[in-house]
Structure formats: structure tokens, C-alpha cells
Amino acid sequence: MVSAGTSEHEVAVRVRGLVNRFGTQTVHNGLDLDVRRGEILGVVGGSGSGKSVLMRAILGLRPPQAGSIEVLGRSVSGQGESLQTLRRRTGVLFQDGALFSSLTVRENVEVPIRTHYRDIGSPLRCELARLKIRLTGLKVSAGGKYPSELSGGMRKRAGLARALALDPELLFLDEPTAGLDPIGAAAFDELLRTLADALGLTVFLITHDLDTLYAICDRVAVIGDGRVLVSGPLEEVEAFDHPWVRDYFNGPRARQAKAAQGRRER
Numbered sequence: 001m002v003s004a005g006t007s008e009h010e011v012a013v014r015v016r017g018l019v020n021r022f023g024t025q026t027v028h029n030g031l032d033l034d035v036r037r038g039e040i041l042g043v044v045g046g047s048g049s050g051k052s053v054l055m056r057a058i059l060g061l062r063p064p065q066a067g068s069i070e071v072l073g074r075s076v077s078g079q080g081e082s083l084q085t086l087r088r089r090t091g092v093l094f095q096d097g098a099l100f101s102s103l104t105v106r107e108n109v110e111v112p113i114r115t116h117y118r119d120i121g122s123p124l125r126c127e128l129a130r131l132k133i134r135l136t137g138l139k140v141s142a143g144g145k146y147p148s149e150l151s152g153g154m155r156k157r158a159g160l161a162r163a164l165a166l167d168p169e170l171l172f173l174d175e176p177t178a179g180l181d182p183i184g185a186a187a188f189d190e191l192l193r194t195l196a197d198a199l200g201l202t203v204f205l206i207t208h209d210l211d212t213l214y215a216i217c218d219r220v221a222v223i224g225d226g227r228v229l230v231s232g233p234l235e236e237v238e239a240f241d242h243p244w245v246r247d248y249f250n251g252p253r254a255r256q257a258k259a260a261q262g263r264r265e266r
């Protein structure tokens with residue numbers, strides 16, 4: 001793994017020697033990764049390289065075969081209460097948004113508050129949910145709608161509002177711009193960057209979207225061959241000598257994304 005030195009207090013997520021297997025298939029084979037406090041880390045890699053499995057392992061949703069994972073200084077293999085505390089400090093937006101279809105957007109956003117803070121009464125819970133809905137750029141009226149009544153972009157924002165329900169320090173996003181048109185995707189990227197800066201979030205962001213990498217990520221980690229091939233700022237990662245990295249960062253789509261980034265900076 002290629003990575004600049006990182007001191008202890010800067011690390012929000014530390015993964016060491018991670019091994020994940022499904023039957024005879026080894027997905028991760030001694031994977032090391034650091035997510036630094038306050039950064040947006042873009043996580044990329046070929047289809048099936050194990051990005052989602054890595055996210056699930058960090059979230060404590062899948063016990064690995066070997067290795068250690070620390071989130072905000074606590075071991076994820078810890079039981080019960082410590083995992084609950086971590087969950088309170090962590091927001092997640094799964095790939096499909098994973099909203100409950102039978103609940104309105106507001107009720108969806110209330111679910112984590114109801115689960116983790118039972119003593120918060122209904123009026124305050126409702127008010128907090130409205131606040132998160134507004135924070136993600138949705139109108140308050142969207143709170144009364146069911147997921148099936150929303151556009152793809154609105155559903156992503158609703159999922160983000162639910163991920164932010166507990167004021168997390170850490171945000172995990174699995175392909176948040178997948179399925180959005182380029183304008184919707186760019187707007188979502190901008191929202192993420194603004195919220196991350198304003199709320200001081202640390203963000204673990206799985207994406208295939210080169211525009212997202214160039215527009216909002218502070219560093220990028222490339223997953224391949226069962227480990228992190230390289231992690232660092234984009235210009236370091238682009239220069240890394242590996243066939244997948246070369247193809248991904250030097251293809252026509254990457255050139256377009258870089259050109260768009262250049263235009264934004266001018």
C-alpha cells in the first residue's frame with residue numbers, strides 16, 4: 001500500500017490485515033486502509049473488487065475472517081453497547097437508498113432517532129427530521145411523500161437526510177450518484193462537499209463516478225487484488241503503475257472529468 005504517514009489522532013477508520021472470504025473466494029487478503037478525520041475518501045476499484053464488502057465490514061455488519069478494524073478509536077469487533085455507540089456516530093447511505101417504502105420520507109428520517117433515542121418525543125423527533133430534510137435541499141413538503149413518489153435524485157437526498165439523522169461524525173456512501181443524470185449527480189456532489197465542510201464530516205465514499213472523484217474527494221483509495229493498491233491524493237494515484245489504475249485514470253472518461261475539474265477551478 002502506498003500512503004503518506006498518518007498520525008494516530010488523525011485517523012477515523014483504521015483497517016489492518018483484513019481478510020474476507022466467501023467459500024473458496026477470497027475478496028480481501030490482508031487489506032490495510034486509513035480514513036483520515038475530516039476527509040472525503042473516494043473508494044474505487046473494479047466491479048466485484050470488494051468495495052461494498054469492505055464498507056459492510058467497517059460498519060460491523062459482516063465479521064471478517066481475520067484482521068482488525070477500528071472506527072473512531074473503538075474496535076468494531078466489540079460487542080453490543082460499543083457497536084451501538086459507533087452506530088450512533090455513523091450515518092450510512094446504501095446503494096439503493098434503502099428507504100422503507102411503506103413510510104413517508106419524514107418517517108424514514110425519524111427511524112434512527114426513534115431507534116437510538118427512545119426518550120425523544122414525537123414533536124421534537126418530527127422537527128429534527130424536518131431539519132435534516134431541509135439540510136439536504138429537499139422541500140419540507142417532500143417529507144410527506146412516499147419513496148415511490150420521488151425522483152431518483154430526491155430519493156438519494158432523502159436517504160442522505162436519514163443518514164444525517166443522528167448528526168454523525170462519519171458518513172458512509174455506496175455509489176450515491178449511480179443512476180442520476182450528470183446534472184443531478186453534480187448537484188449531489190456539491191451538496192456532499194458543502195455538508196461535509198459545514199458539518200466537519202469524515203466521508204467514506206464508494207464510487208465509479210470519475211466526476212465525483214475529481215470534484216469532491218480529498219484522497220482516493222483503489223481496491224484491487226484483495227487489498228488497497230494505492231491511496232493518496234488524485235495526482236499520486238493517477239501516476240501509480242498498475243494496469244487497472246492506468247486504464248481507469250487515463251481513459252477518455254478520466255480525461256473528460258479532469259477537464260471539467262479544470263474548468264470549475266478557472
Ligand SMILES: Nc1ncnc2c1ncn2[C@@H]1O[C@H](COP(=O)(O)OP(=O)(O)OP(=O)(O)O)[C@@H](O)[C@H]1O
Nearest residue numbers: 022025027045046047048049050051052053054208
Ligand atoms: N453475501 C455474499 N455471499 C457470497 N459472495 C458475496 C457476498 N457479498 C459479496 N460477495 C462477493 O464478494 C465480491 C465483492 O463484492 P462487492 O459487492 O464488495 O463488490 P464491489 O466492489 O462493491 O462491486 P460493484 O462495484 O460491482 O458494486 C463479489 O465477487 C461478490 O460476489
